[in-house]
Amino acid sequence: MDPILVVTALGSMLVVGYLAHERGRSQTRWVWTAALIGPLAIPLLYLADAAAAARKALGAVNAN
Numbered sequence: 001m002d003p004i005l006v007v008t009a010l011g012s013m014l015v016v017g018y019l020a021h022e023r024g025r026s027q028t029r030w031v032w033t034a035a036l037i038g039p040l041a042i043p044l045l046y047l048a049d050a051a052a053a054a055r056k057a058l059g060a061v062n063a064n
Contacts, residue, residue, distance in 0.1 A: 012039040019045050 013034040019042070020030035034041035 009035065009038055012041060016041045016045060023049055 013031050016034040017027045017031045020027045023045070025045070025048075030041065030045060033044070037044070
């Protein structure tokens, strides 16, 4: 196995775990996601936060 691939995968798992913790998300779920899709999990975490914020904003508009 290519050592660069292993370092990239482990690095993305660490970064995503930290970012998930900071955002109050499940670290375990996001670390496994990073293990499966690698560094693509980092922007996916940001997209998940944006989607949750949009859903919350739409819910507030619909409630009024």
